[in-house]
Amino acid sequence: MPASISTAEAVAVAVDDRVKEYQGDAAARQAAEPRKTGGKSDSSAPRLKPLDIKAPDRIGRYTIGKRIGSGTCGVVHLAEDELLRRTVAIKLSPVGETNISTGKVPGAQRAYQTEIVAAGQLAHPNIVTVFDAGQYEDLNYLVMEVVEGSSLKEFGKGRELLPVHRALEVIVDCCTALDYSHRRGILHRDIKPANIMLGKDGSVKILDFGIAVGLRDIGGLNRHGPTLGTPNYMSPEQILGHELGAASDFYSLGTVLFEMLTGRQLFKARKVKELFRTVVQQPAPRLDEVNPSMEKGLADVLAKALAKKPKDRFQSGREMAQAIEPWIENYRLVEERPNAQLRFIRQLQKQAFFEGFSDVEVARLLEIVTVRSFSAGEVLVAAGDAERRLFIITDGMARRERDGQLVEVVGEGAAVGAEAFVNGAPEPESTQAMTTVNALELTSDALSNLPPRIHLRYFRHISSLLARQSAGAASLQPDCAL
Structure with a gap:
């Protein structure tokens, strides 16, 4: 870096480059999660239209039912598995051909391929199970378990919050799932409320490994990828395009916990560039300052998860879970009292x-x-x-x-x-x-x-x-x- 350029200026240049990459690669952005048609998009993120795919009545042994979600990478329907006699979710996305001149793979196709690789590596009670995958005419399909419940989007920003002890239990389950995923060599890279399901039976499931990358060499899974993710939940190093480690997922999980305990997002901005610069340069607000009813000790735990430097954060899901677990009983003691x-x-x-x-x-x-x-x-x-x-x-x-x-x-x-x-x-x-x-x-x-x-x-x-x-x-x- 030339001596005449300050660190702040260098960061600004790097952020500007990442914003151009993020906004310019519309195809790669197809890895966003399915969301309900008509839902409001985050004002700080590029607005991409959900794909409007007409689902066939049947794919192999699966009878396609009603649509339950749509997003920029495809649509999700309920379906009946006639062989095993069970209800499943089937995710449909368009088949994308690799560009011969550039070698680029369309985002929806890349997400599909990535999810298949992840599915072959992961089998955990806190990760949505993928049962089957394949291609039908011009559609890719991914068959998954149905989680009856709702995503954490229903309990975060501007909505009724979960009791503190329950929110902490959910995050501990996510820590366990991510610890397993990381040990299998897979970094999720898109941890956010919409990708964490809370079942009616109390189960917690992480879904959508569509933009995952490898923490080590895994066949079919890149160790590096374009600047993808959801702006409000991306780690500083993810924004800057640096090599990512497990601590990046724990930063994202920390932003989810902050939102669940305060009812607001960690940082807010009108434009992606402004948001990226804030995430990279500004210290995260302390939990006990935003919500004074929160314990200082718990705020210290969250502050560690949200540290700017990866080396200052939790390095494993087990470590983060162990830091959170003592607070579950503390808050349960209060919240379950008459x-x-x-x-x-x-x-x-x-x-x-x-x-x-x-x-x-x-x-x-x-x-x-x-x-x-x-x-x-x-x-x-x-x-x-x-x-x-x-x-x-x-x-x-x-x-x-x-x-x-x-x-x-x-x-x-x-x-x-x-x-x-x-x-x-x-x-x-x-x-x-x-x-x-x-x-x-x-x-x-x-x-x-x-x-x-x-x-x-x-x-x-x-x-x-x-x-x-x-x-x-x-x-x-x-x-x-x-």
């Missing part, structure tokens, strides 16, 4: 002790505490008590005394017993209920059963409360005092 319990969590978050703690963190603590009730005059913590337990007052008033003298009156959101809880040392003060007091009893042993990150966060919080108390927390507001 409404009354969710309201209690929201109530606690308004109290001083739980201020700044997420739904998941509060729900996790509620799993390990004991709910206690004290009548007026009962002692919560006695002076000299060294038992490692903490009482978090959720309702009522209590008085803290030292040597028979009132130190302060505390109420909801206060925590008492921090000295013994943190240090195992005798409590210097006693705490007695003035009214009926409801409190959450937390023991040190129970806290240690929480996931390490949440355990550490609570322990630091309690230690901080103790430090403020030792420094003279009597000056704090009653609802913030220990």
Whole structure:
């Protein structure tokens, strides 16, 4: 690169070249997924008309039924396999002849050939199964399993979102499928919501390997290909035309997860050139900044998937799945709770002790505490008590005394017993209920059963409360005092 050209200028030139390649190769763009006739196309992508193929009534043993999708590479119909007596999906595309002078293969034909190669290599419960393929007159056909359900397009941008734990489960299944595909030497290259099916039975299926490339030499599958994909979900290196590795698919999968958790696409632009430059040059927005209800730890996982440099991302589906899996149970714990319990969590978050703690963190603590009730005059913590337990007052008033003298009156959101809880040392003060007091009893042993990150966060919080108390927390507001 000449010294007079900056890195930014070089990137701009590379992006411009890729845009020309992307927009100019209309035939190659036929690898887009089938979509319902009349559907709105993405304003940032070139608008290509779906092929209008008249399907025959019958192809071999398959009786052709109604059309269920159409796209720029062909149409998809339901069909009946009369030999095996089952309903299948049959994808039809025009046979394309190789250009003798240029050697180029029309996009729809290339997609068909690529899917056949992929089908011969892949057999996985999270990848749509291809049963049969062939040519009938001037049509290529691909026979696949029918997935009764809908694609993730129904749960993303501008639509009702899946519960967080369910969205994470779907992505983990995709990680498993891609890990398998990559180990078989095949890079999908077009991971997006429309290519991920969620069955009514809960199954998750990745489909459409029409623009896949090889991660190693596989007969019939190129290791390199033209700049293809769906702009909103392409990785920076895919846009720039660089050699691709597994991390490219995980970037695309990260964009899908971002959309499922926020209801918006990662980047938006009116034109392909603008979008490509943004993807290549701008850092991805953080999940917890776009959707503040999301956990920072989960946002960190997604940030890794969306890193600009492939080496900074997850290198395998197994690695990405393992990073996501702990969050599934965390969010399930919240989302599957009865409404009354969710309201209690929201109530606690308004109290001083739980201020700044997420739904998941509060729900996790509620799993390990004991709910206690004290009548007026009962002692919560006695002076000299060294038992490692903490009482978090959720309702009522209590008085803290030292040597028979009132130190302060505390109420909801206060925590008492921090000295013994943190240090195992005798409590210097006693705490007695003035009214009926409801409190959450937390023991040190129970806290240690929480996931390490949440355990550490609570322990630091309690230690901080103790430090403020030792420094003279009597000056704090009653609802913030220990």
